[in-house]
Amino acid sequence: xxxxxxxxxxxxxxxxxxxxxxxxxxxxxxxxxxxxxxxxxxxxxxxxxxxxxxxxxxxxxxxxxxxxxxxxxxxxxxxxxxxxxxxxxxxxxxxxxxxxxxxxxxxxxxxxxxxxxxxxxxxxxxxxxxxxxxxxxxxxxxxxxxxxxxxxxxxxxxxxxxxxxxxxxxxxxxxxxxxxxxxxxxxxxxxxxxxxxxxxxxxxxxxxxxxxxxxxxxxxxxxxxxxxxxxxxxxxxxxxxxxxxxxxxxxxxxxxxxxxxxxxxxxxxxxxxxxxxxxxxxxxxxxxxx
Numbered sequence: 001x002x003x004x005x006x007x008x009x010x011x012x013x014x015x016x017x018x019x020x021x022x023x024x025x026x027x028x029x030x031x032x033x034x035x036x037x038x039x040x041x042x043x044x045x046x047x048x049x050x051x052x053x054x055x056x057x058x059x060x061x062x063x064x065x066x067x068x069x070x071x072x073x074x075x076x077x078x079x080x081x082x083x084x085x086x087x088x089x090x091x092x093x094x095x096x097x098x099x100x101x102x103x104x105x106x107x108x109x110x111x112x113x114x115x116x117x118x119x120x121x122x123x124x125x126x127x128x129x130x131x132x133x134x135x136x137x138x139x140x141x142x143x144x145x146x147x148x149x150x151x152x153x154x155x156x157x158x159x160x161x162x163x164x165x166x167x168x169x170x171x172x173x174x175x176x177x178x179x180x181x182x183x184x185x186x187x188x189x190x191x192x193x194x195x196x197x198x199x200x201x202x203x204x205x206x207x208x209x210x211x212x213x214x215x216x217x218x219x220x221x222x223x224x225x226x227x228x229x230x231x232x233x234x235x236x237x238x239x240x241x242x243x244x245x246x247x248x249x250x251x252x253x254x255x256x257x258x259x260x261x262x263x264x265x266x267x268x269x270x271x272x273x274x275x276x277x278x279x280x281x282x283x284x285x286x287x288x289x290x
Contacts, residue, residue: 007032011041014066015048022052024065035061051167052119052175054156063141070103070120075238076155079189080122082237083153083229087125090220090227093277097128101149119175124149125224148180150223158188158195165197169209172199177207183223189238196231 014030015038027033039058042048047057048068056068072080080102088100103122126149138144154171156164165186172184177199184199194215202208220227252269254261256276263269 011037014038015041018048018056018059018066018068019050021050024067027061027064027066035059035066038066052171054164054167072103072122072155075189076122078237079187079234080153080155082234083123086229086233087123087151087224087227090224091125094226096225099126099128099131100124101126119171121149121152121176122155123153125151146179148176150181151183151220152176152181153185153187155187155189157190157193158186158197159193169197172209173207177201183221185218189234191238 010030010033014025014033017025042056042058047055049055050068053068054070058069059066060069061067084100084102090096091098091100101124103120126147130147130150134147135144138147152172154168156168158165158168168186172181172186176184182201186195186197186199188195195213196215196218197213198210198218199207200210200221215231217231218229220229249264250266250269252263254263254269254272254276259276261272263272
């Protein structure tokens with residue numbers, strides 16, 4: 001009986017910590033508590049709500065830590081995927097390079113004596129020089145030296161009941177920017193709200209939030225030179241309109257040497273041009289490897 005009570009106490013402590021701590025909970029700090037026990041508790045009592053990680057519907061163990069699965073509504077994920085796609089296109093076709101990650105890409109902000117502070121923004125951009133110089137343990141484990149993206153996007157409720165605006169505002173000001181983020185967007189894409197908050201650094205290096213929170217076009221500024229995000233592009237995704245049906249008919253021959261393929265639509269030509277670009281990049285990569 002005493003052992004059962006001790007087990008219940010340790011489980012209760014783990015639940016409290018998962019609801020309040022800003023870092024991942026280490027499995028070895030809760031001896032005797034199994035992953036199945038934790039997930040059974042959550043399934044019975046409902047998701048655990050954490051001020052940083054948000055709603056935690058279930059957990060898995062990674063690198064010795066209880067790690068929450070993220071639960072994202074379909075509308076938010078559609079917006080995140082569109083932003084990631086546009087950002088990825090910009091990174092590949094501009095001279096900036098770099099890598100784009102989504103909400104499954106974790107960044108270690110602090111190690112904090114072995115207890116990593118992990119954040120998983122919905123969309124993030126890591127510059128080319130940072131990405132190229134990462135050590136293997138930074139890429140494949142949670143034990144490497146901390147590193148952060150320069151640009152992050154969080155997509156969530158920013159108004160009305162269950163608004164996450166205050167939580168996300170603190171995350172931007174107290175976590176992301178102090179560790180190296182230079183541009184951040186908070187987006188609420190719900191049809192009845194459509195809110196955008198933009199965070200930047202002023203000339204003194206202090207983070208501030210732009211006063212304009214209207215649904216609008218966004219610009220990457222000096223952090224993402226040349227990157228622009230049209231609000232209408234997000235609306236098209238949310239309204240199930242890809243724009244493909246309006247593609248006018250053309251008669252165009254590919255100008256690439258040795259390729260005389262003809263195209264009847266701009267979309268088909270654009271996809272073919274991207275294939276040529278990727279093939280050139282692959283050829284250059286393979287040549288450098290040999």
